[in-house]
Amino acid sequence: MNGQLIEADRVWTGRTFEMHQAVRVGADGTVLEIGSDLRPADGERRVRLPGRALLPGFVNAHSHAFQRGLRGRGERFPRGAGSFWTWREAMYELVASLDPDRFRDLCIQAFREMLAAGMTTVGEFHYFHHLSDEHDFAADSLVLEAAREAGIRIVLLYAYYRTGGIGSPLQGGQTRFSTPSLDLYRKRLDALSEQLDPKTQSLGIVAHSIRAVDLDELEALHREACDRGWVFHMHLEEQRQEIAACREAYGKTPMEVVLDRVDPAATPTTAVHCTHTEGPSMERYLDRGGRVCICPLTEANLADGIADLPTMADGIRQNRISLGSDSNARISMLEEMRWLEYVQRLALERRGVVTNDDGLLGPNLLNIATRAGARSLGLPVGSIEPGQLADLLTLDLGHPSLALVEDEHLLDALILGAADGAIDKVCVGGTWKGLFSQAR
């Protein structure tokens, strides 16, 4: 691949859209420089994007791609109200029904929809390891293969999952998730390391949840992440029942247990959800360097509850609160961003909750959807600046949902008012994706 010079009508440089900028990208897919007076060098490809704005690609910090197979399912409630736990049964049914082809197709479909929605990176929280028996680990390679096929950057957040509840064995569909020992888990990490496409694929360490690991394992897994220099992710406090079971077993909340056993500053450490985390615990976790990933569409679909975003204000300020598409019941980073704010507005009856220190909403939500996700995943993406990978999206300024919008309001109009169709093309590490006629 040659280097390229990308010329767009507007380029988001972190604080504002600058007019008529060009972005030079090296042959290795890294941004080299940005300026208004750059001219193409010899042999450099010129990519002209008239009528387009260039933004950093969105970073989806938490996904279970195979759950794309649940779209429209688990939404009938003939015997009264549903809960997270009845939804989980539907998910286990899906798990039991998937063969390798269907699993791969669902992952490819999910990743393509992510790209079409402007997400250039996915943190794939992968706990569904086995497709035929509980020992095959056949799904692991398929996820990487699907990501390569779709062309998305992936951090395979590789989940350790040993118990079906605190101290209880795996049951039914859960056996598809089994990692029977830390020893075998480490071997899998080593084997997968050799299968990665180094340009677009990396690994992270995951303790699935407080239900799926014991406390020594939790500690060992986090240490493993530190030793390898990888990121660490874990589901945390999404549902009240999880917290009650943890209190009963350990006399503490899952967050308190994590704070006892783990140093969140030692490697990027992300707790996914924190819907019901108590204020003081959250403050302590953030003070100690912890990160949180919120998944607005999924948390709404699963009726999890409303996270306390004002308590996370410091985390937001430090790019430590990110967004994930999680169950992929719907894949739209624009919708995730606006409802992160909107759910707070409804709960607090106050506008402008997830704003930055200057009182701005759009730039703050964009940071959450880009830089914060990048840091949670340990990747040099999420902004357009020299040294970062050229993971980009383009916005069609002629899209009807952006028509009649003044330049200075473009970002807020995009996030609060645009359809996904306003997102035009994406670029992953300098490679442009042309799959949009199918995937819009």
Add this chain to the structure above:
Amino acid sequence: MNGQLIEADRVWTGRTFEMHQAVRVGADGTVLEIGSDLRPADGERRVRLPGRALLPGFVNAHSHAFQRGLRGRGERFPRGAGSFWTWREAMYELVASLDPDRFRDLCIQAFREMLAAGMTTVGEFHYFHHLSDEHDFAADSLVLEAAREAGIRIVLLYAYYRTGGIGSPLQGGQTRFSTPSLDLYRKRLDALSEQLDPKTQSLGIVAHSIRAVDLDELEALHREACDRGWVFHMHLEEQRQEIAACREAYGKTPMEVVLDRVDPAATPTTAVHCTHTEGPSMERYLDRGGRVCICPLTEANLADGIADLPTMADGIRQNRISLGSDSNARISMLEEMRWLEYVQRLALERRGVVTNDDGLLGPNLLNIATRAGARSLGLPVGSIEPGQLADLLTLDLGHPSLALVEDEHLLDALILGAADGAIDKVCVGGTWKGLFSQAR
């Protein structure tokens, strides 16, 4: 226009998608019959829709089209948190800045986006009457003209607006909304009646809000609606401050005042929002035949609060709870539908709130977005059946957001999981709209 025979892979017939049905539409734009064995008659146009599902067009029961001009505006909060009332200041600024061309362009743009999002009818709650002075009523005809230009069916819900608050005069930008007397208001209704395109345009009566009319006017306006056989709409209890001011002036809530003065069964009567309506008042209002329009995206944007949907269960069952795009900050009926349910899930921590008696979500939300809106607006649209107007939308079954979805889950997948791009074409009274290359 000749009659036509529309053949689609699937047709939504009210309870399910039926396979390979044809819909016969008369030259007058009315559905004549539906069946699997219909053949084109002589001179009848044949409209084949392979790979498409046919649904009733969505009915947007509450819109202020000109507020499309606020998209992305009023979203900066430099002096701390914002409120509905600071947003209203931004809206008044827009109002003061609009000339006839800009006003018309904004309305056309909003109506086109509605069509692209599958909305074939708009209930345009029109209170912005004057463009140059407080007597010109120049905006009224422009709204009708814009609707005709875009090709959307419109009920011009013509608002009476005399006071700026209870007992206080209009101030600043509010003078653009002025209807100084009932007498002049009635003359305007008569004049507008003669400007309507009878195929796609009709009128309704509106008391803007308890802030804008006195109680005798409220009563007179509702009686006017009954006498003319028109529908009646009114903003109600969106904001706590409105309720407090009404209690202070009249010793009662706005809903109690309405129940004192108005018989909601005498003509279709819709209270828009009811975010803070108390349970017993809501039950009394629904028992007496009242209707409610909820505007999830706008109520979220404006931080109104969370309406008590479970109290409205009987109203939902009777197609008396509808949806509106209101401020048009974002125009998507799919997003309005899913967040009507999702906001309840988050608040109640329970899945499946807005379900029908069979525990189904999708058909119930679709009814809310079609039949209930149609009844609120007094129109024979909202379902595909003989005698109804052929207001339709088509769904692209090959759209990526619907890929790998089983037939039986198609409706839930559409509402909860699809991008607006899955909506392909719309038909208003038998006339197909071809504006989708621009308006997606």
